[in-house]
Amino acid sequence: MTAPTISSFNCGDCPIRHRAVCARCDSDELEELDAIKYYRTYEAGRPIIWSGDSMNFVGSVVSGIATLTQTMEDGRTQMVGLLLPSDFVGRPGRDGAAYNVVATTEVVMCCFRKKPFEELMARTPHIAHRLLEMTLDELDAAREWMLVLGRKTAREKIASLLSIIARRDASLTPAGAKDRMVFDLPLTREAMADYLGLTLETVSRQMSALKKDGVIELEGKRHVTVPDMGRLLEEAGDDSDGGFLG
Amino acid sequence: MTAPTISSFNCGDCPIRHRAVCARCDSDELEELDAIKYYRTYEAGRPIIWSGDSMNFVGSVVSGIATLTQTMEDGRTQMVGLLLPSDFVGRPGRDGAAYNVVATTEVVMCCFRKKPFEELMARTPHIAHRLLEMTLDELDAAREWMLVLGRKTAREKIASLLSIIARRDASLTPAGAKDRMVFDLPLTREAMADYLGLTLETVSRQMSALKKDGVIELEGKRHVTVPDMGRLLEEAGDDSDGGFLG
């Protein structure tokens, strides 16, 4: 029932070595981190952390995708973050979790016991600086998302989400075609709705509309082809390039 | 025409000494900051920074209120942050500003030239840690706001904004009556609308409705009395206490 613990592997071979909170660490620092780290795997759909629970670890997503959500008492749900490989989970210096974290796909986490991590961070500027940098990036992303949530139409919201996912895929894939893009949606329609502040019916309708208008092509429910990225960005209401091309 | 530069004063007497980015600094560190700081005053309504401009300083709001906004080409505007005394402006390590920063009231900023500040931060963990802490707080606030923008009704949005402003006032005012609260709105109806992802007409209507229903009392347009804070929090859709009372 419980997710298995995978065997430790070497930080040098870690797929997120150069992007996670440990990105700036030298080999000595890495050794210290290694001493307090352990891996843990969560099955798709399983909660990783529940809002309000006290957390005894922080850590990085090594592989897979997880969501950060907030809910109201009556069940209304808003996603407030999407966690991808290298993203950091948990807040040093705070005990209780502020959000629900749920594995969307199978997720492997590199966990650090919280106390030792905090102590290590206090004497290791490389870690603290990297964490600051990552937090500032997340803050920017959250603020960009506030514009989407507050001011964009349903159609623009969907286009915004698709372009963000496409951009992210592009950053992993070595520079390929900028015009045509192909990717798999890592989210259900309901998760997309929770991300965008819509209902799943509206998400479905707008996906169909974008397909009908030739902005996207769909194979099955999840496999998306964007024939013209510029067109998608226009639909998202961003400037024609959005810092994406050129 | 140009805002006057006020004369420097001693950090020891600074009203935000214990809450700003310098909160953890000892007297030596304060002296180093003092060497690169200067004060600057902006009149109400004046832009402090324009999105895309390159910034040659970072700094703290000493007094007054400023807004952080994003806009789309067609003019749709979303506020993404409200800057109060002690809040930090600017991002170390980045040249261009990502948002518009506008003074809502007269604002006094304690500015640091960016390069020297970055260098100082690199060798002063007290500053880096405090900035991380403040950034994490802002990230939490932004995520809380995403729930408001994405999932709350107009009435709940207004109640949420009022309770946030009330809470903030309470944190300044020494613990007074928790039940009844009185404060002045620092924002116009339009700014409230930009914060909440609404139109100013809807803001006005909902303010009138909350007044009619006895949730708030208004004296003039800006002076608000909340007779029962618990009631307001209910209207905001938060748990009955919202971490505010008790």
Next chain:
DNA sequence: CGCCGGTTTGACGGCAATCAAATCTAGTGG
């Protein structure tokens, strides 16, 4: 084959946006 979760599509209604006009408030100058 039949169930089940995820998804699509349809019909309808409501909440907030839009368009428009009245009212209030604070300056300004006569």
Next chain:
DNA sequence: CCACTAGATTTGATTGCCGTCAAACCGGCG
């Protein structure tokens, strides 16, 4: 001191987008 003006706010009438409720569809799996 008061009329006048500009900006902020309130209020009203109407529209339309998106949410709600409901039913059909689809693919996968026991």
